[in-house]
Amino acid sequence: MRLPEPGTIEIAPSILSADFARLADEIALIESAGVSIVHLDVMDGHFVPNITIGPPVIAKLRKVSRLAFDAHLMISEPAKYAKAFVDAGADHITFHIEAADEPKKLIDRLHELGVTAGITLNPQTPVEAIEAVAPLCDMVLVMTVNPGFAAQEFMPEAAKKIARLREILGPEIRIEVDGGIGPETAPEVVSYGADTIVAGNAIFSKNDRIAAINAIRKAFK
Ligand code: DX5
Ligand code: ZN
Numbered sequence: 001m002r003l004p005e006p007g008t009i010e011i012a013p014s015i016l017s018a019d020f021a022r023l024a025d026e027i028a029l030i031e032s033a034g035v036s037i038v039h040l041d042v043m044d045g046h047f048v049p050n051i052t053i054g055p056p057v058i059a060k061l062r063k064v065s066r067l068a069f070d071a072h073l074m075i076s077e078p079a080k081y082a083k084a085f086v087d088a089g090a091d092h093i094t095f096h097i098e099a100a101d102e103p104k105k106l107i108d109r110l111h112e113l114g115v116t117a118g119i120t121l122n123p124q125t126p127v128e129a130i131e132a133v134a135p136l137c138d139m140v141l142v143m144t145v146n147p148g149f150a151a152q153e154f155m156p157e158a159a160k161k162i163a164r165l166r167e168i169l170g171p172e173i174r175i176e177v178d179g180g181i182g183p184e185t186a187p188e189v190v191s192y193g194a195d196t197i198v199a200g201n202a203i204f205s206k207n208d209r210i211a212a213i214n215a216i217r218k219a220f221k
Contacts, residue, residue: 001068003092003116003139004036006174009190011216012037014178014200014210016052017150023057024064026204033210037068039178040090041150044075047099048148055081055088062089070180072120072198074147075099079106086113094118094141094176098125103133117197118176122146123158125167137173137215139196142167143191144178151201154180159189166193183219190220 004010013035018026027038036126045051045115047188058069071090075081078095079102085093092109097119100106110117119130120141134140144159158179165175177194182202189197206212 001036001066001091003068003070003174003196006172006195009195009220010037010197010198011035011213012039012198013203013213014039014041014150014174014198015204016041017200017204019204025062026209027061027065027067029209030213031067032067032204035067035213037196038061038065038072039200040069040071041200042073042075043148044070047076047096048074050148054085058085058088058090068092070094070118070176072141073099079109082106082110083113085114086110090115092116092118092139094120094139096147097133098132103130104136105134107133111183120176121161122152122180123155127161127168131168134165134169135173139174139176140169141176141178141198142194144177144181144185147158147179151205152180154185158189159185159192161196162189162192181216183215186216186220 014032016111043050043052068091070092107117116138118139176196177189203212
């Protein structure tokens, strides 16, 4: 399953906020809400002060889901572990510019491995840091929180980078936004040009996950 072609606005639920004891059910539920992407937050306790999931969990989830697996690598050595995530079933891999000495080489490597490639930047990192390599990617991710935890407050200043990136990249590359997104903040980021909306707490803090997804959709329509 590949990322949907640019031109549609997609919601990518982040399962970091889901019930880890029932992940297969949670993923089936969001699939029934018509989403085509699930956002997988990978943290190594080094690049960010938290530890989440790795290839073994993704490999198990791959067996129970057809959704596009969007792996967000918040790890210090993305090049070292890229193949392990591809082998586990990730369809798209995003790494942080702050963790990559040779970003172009890693983007080429991901394409060689047959997946789509993405790059992301922390709220403090300027767009200039990725300007040269972003056009080589299939999707660029703008962080609107400091990576490491769900349910943090949205950073409006960081969101403004989306408009600048849309100018640089044109319509053919997806722009994803991640951090503090819900019905209140989704209209703003979509108005800047984001087309892939990560949401964790806004979906999984609600008993009715499907209604929560539809509330976000309704907000930016
Ligand atoms: C944070 C992660 C996000 C987070 C989103 O480092 O990259 O994907 O889980 O969660 P919310 O939507 O609750 O901010
Ligand atoms: Zn994420």
